Amino acid sequence: MTRLWEPHAYSDAPRADCAWALEQDWPALDGDAETDVAVIGGGYTGLSAALHLAKEGTAVTVLEANAPGWGASGRNGGFCCLGGAKAPDAMLARRFGRDEADLWFEAQKRAIALVADLLTEHRIEAHTHSDGEVVLAHRPRVYQSFGAEAAWLEARGVGADVLPPDALAERGLAAQGIHGGLHVKIGFGLDPGAYAAGLARAARAAGADIRARSPVTAIRPEKGGHRLVTPGGTLRARRLLIATNGYSSEDLPPWLAGRTLPLQSSVIVTRPLSAAERAAQGWTSDLMAYDSRELLHYFRLMPDGRFLFGMRGGYRATPAAEARIARKIRADFAAMFPAWEGVEIAHEWSGLVNLSRGLTPFVGPVPRMDNAWIAMAYHGNGVAMASYSGALVASLIRGQAPTQPYPSVMQAPLGRFPLGRRRRALFTAATPLLWLRDRL
Numbered sequence: 014m015t016r017l018w019e020p021h022a023y024s025d026a027p028r029a030d031c032a033w034a035l036e037q038d039w040p041a042l043d044g045d046a047e048t049d050v051a052v053i054g055g056g057y058t059g060l061s062a063a064l065h066l067a068k069e070g071t072a073v074t075v076l077e078a079n080a081p082g083w084g085a086s087g088r089n090g091g092f093c094c095l096g097g098a099k100a101p102d103a104m105l106a107r108r109f110g111r112d113e114a115d116l117w118f119e120a121q122k123r124a125i126a127l128v129a130d131l132l133t134e135h136r137i138e139a140h141t142h143s144d145g146e147v148v149l150a151h152r153p154r155v156y157q158s159f160g161a162e163a164a165w166l167e168a169r170g171v172g173a174d175v176l177p178p179d180a181l182a183e184r185g186l187a188a189q190g191i192h193g194g195l196h197v198k199i200g201f202g203l204d205p206g207a208y209a210a211g212l213a214r215a216a217r218a219a220g221a222d223i224r225a226r227s228p229v230t231a232i233r234p235e236k237g238g239h240r241l242v243t244p245g246g247t248l249r250a251r252r253l254l255i256a257t258n259g260y261s262s263e264d265l266p267p268w269l270a271g272r273t274l275p276l277q278s279s280v281i282v283t284r285p286l287s288a289a290e291r292a293a294q295g296w297t298s299d300l301m302a303y304d305s306r307e308l309l310h311y312f313r314l315m316p317d318g319r320f321l322f323g324m325r326g327g328y329r330a331t332p333a334a335e336a337r338i339a340r341k342i343r344a345d346f347a348a349m350f351p352a353w354e355g356v357e358i359a360h361e362w363s364g365l366v367n368l369s370r371g372l373t374p375f376v377g378p379v380p381r382m383d384n385a386w387i388a389m390a391y392h393g394n395g396v397a398m399a400s401y402s403g404a405l406v407a408s409l410i411r412g413q414a415p416t417q418p419y420p421s422v423m424q425a426p427l428g429r430f431p432l433g434r435r436r437r438a439l440f441t442a443a444t445p446l447l448w449l450r451d452r453l
C-alpha cells in the first residue's frame with residue numbers, strides 16, 4: 014500500500030481520543046474465501062453498499078483494514094447535512110447544465126432522507142438532534158447574501174430563514190464575530206460512531222460478511238473477477254467496490270494514483286457544559302452550525318451538553334504537527350466562544366477527508382478495469398452523501414438502473430491532480446490565499 018500522508022495518519026493515534034465508540038468485535042478474514050461482491054473499506058460507503066446489496070440477495074464481503082467505522086465514518090463531526098461537492102452551484106451549472114446541477118441538489122436532499130430512514134428502519138440509536146443547520150456569517154457582506162441564498166433554497170424545496178444579527182442571541186446562537194445567520198431547515202446531527210456501528214450490524218443482519226483487521230494489500234486480476242490479498246487470507250470475488258475514500262492507497266487500484274487529495278480535519282469535544290455555562294456564552298441552541306469562512310469551523314451542542322468544535326487539520330501528520338493544530342483549534346474555539354475559554358477538552362482527534370480535482374464526488378465504474386466500481390470524494394461532507402453513494406453504487410453493481418437520482422455531477426471520473434506524490438503542496442499553497450479571503 015502506497016499512501017500520501019505520513020504513516021501517523023493511518024495509525025490508531027489520531028483517533029485514540031475520539032469521542033465516538035468503535036466496535037472492534039468483528040472477525041478477520043482467515044484463509045481463502047469466495048464471494049460475489051467484495052467491498053474494500055468499511056465506512057459509510059462500503060457498509061451502505063453492503064447493506065443494500067445484501068438486502069437484494071447478493072453475496073457480499075466487506076474487507077476493512079481496521080474495524081468498521083475506523084476511518085472518517087467513525088470520527089466525523091456528525092453533521093448529516095447537504096453537501097458532498099466543493100464546486101459551487103454556479104460552477105456545476107456551467108459544467109453539467111442547470112438541470113444536472115439541480116438533480117445533484119435533489120440527490121443531497123435524498124441522501125439526508127436515506128440516513129433518517131436507515132436509522133428508523135434498523136433501530137439505530139444515534140442520539141440525533143437539530144432541525145437543520147445554521148450558517149453564521151463571518152462578514153457583514155456574507156449576511157447580505159443570505160436573502161438570495163434563502164430564496165434559492167426555497168425554490169428547491171428547502172425552508173430557510175434569515176436570522177438578523179440581533180436575533181442570534183434570542184435564538185441561543187451567540188458567537189463572537191458573527192454578523193447574522195441563515196437557518197437551513199434540512200439535516201440533523203448524530204453520533205457518527207453509533208451510526209457506523211448500526212449500519213455494520215444492519216448489513217450483517219441482511220447477510221453481508223464483514224471482516225475487520227483485513228487490509229487488502231493487492232488486487233490481482235483473475236479469470237472472471239479479482240483476487241484480493243490480505244495478511245490472513247485471500248478473497249475471490251466476481252465484482253469489486255473500492256470504498257476507501259481518504260484512506261485510499263495510490264496503487265489500489267493503480268488507476269487511483271494521483272486522483273485523490275486526502276486532507277486532515279480536526280475536532281475537539283468539551284466536557285458537558287452546565288446550563289449556567291451555556292447561558293454565559295449565549296449558546297443554548299441544539300442547532301448544528303458552521304461559519305461562512307473558506308477555512309470554516311463547524312460546531313454543535315450535543316444532547317448531553319458537550320460541545321463539539323471542528324476545523325481543518327494540519328499540513329503534516331506527525332505528533333508535533335498534531336500538537337500545533339491542538340493549540341490552533343483551542344485558540345479558534347476560544348475566539349468564537351470566549352466564555353468557554355479554558356473549559357476542559359474531553360476529547361480531540363483528527364481524520365482524513367477527501368477531495369477530487371473536479372471538486373465533485375465520483376460514483377461509477379473504475380476506468381480500464383473490468384467489474385470494478387468506486388465511490389468516494391465527498392469533500393468533508395459524507396455522512397449523508399457516502400451513505401447515499403453506497404446505496405447508489407449497489408444498484409450500479411447489480412446492473413440495475415438506479416431508482417435514486419444519479420446526476421452527471423457524480424459520474425465524472427476522478428481527474429489526476431498535478432504534482433503527483435507532492436500534491437499535498439497544493440493545499441499548503443492554497444491555505445494562505447483562503448485565509449486572506451476570509452479576512453477581506
Ligand SMILES: Cc1cc2nc3c(=O)[nH]c(=O)nc-3n(C[C@H](O)[C@H](O)[C@H](O)COP(=O)(O)OP(=O)(O)OC[C@H]3O[C@@H](n4cnc5c(N)ncnc54)[C@H](O)[C@@H]3O)c2cc1C
Nearest residue numbers: 054056057058078084085086089090092229364394395396
Ligand atoms: C474529522 C472529520 C470530521 C468530519 N465531519 C463531517 C460531518 O460533520 N459531516 C459530514 O457529512 N462529513 C464529515 N466528515 C466526512 C465524512 O466522515 C466522510 O466523508 C465519510 O465518512 C466517508 O465515508 P467512507 O466510507 O467513504 O470513508 P471512510 O469512513 O474513511 O472509510 C474508508 C475505510 O477504508 C478502509 N481502508 C482503506 N484502505 C483499505 C485497504 N487497503 N483494505 C481494507 N480497508 C481499507 C479504512 O480503514 C477506512 O475505515 C468528516 C471527516 C472527518 C475526518
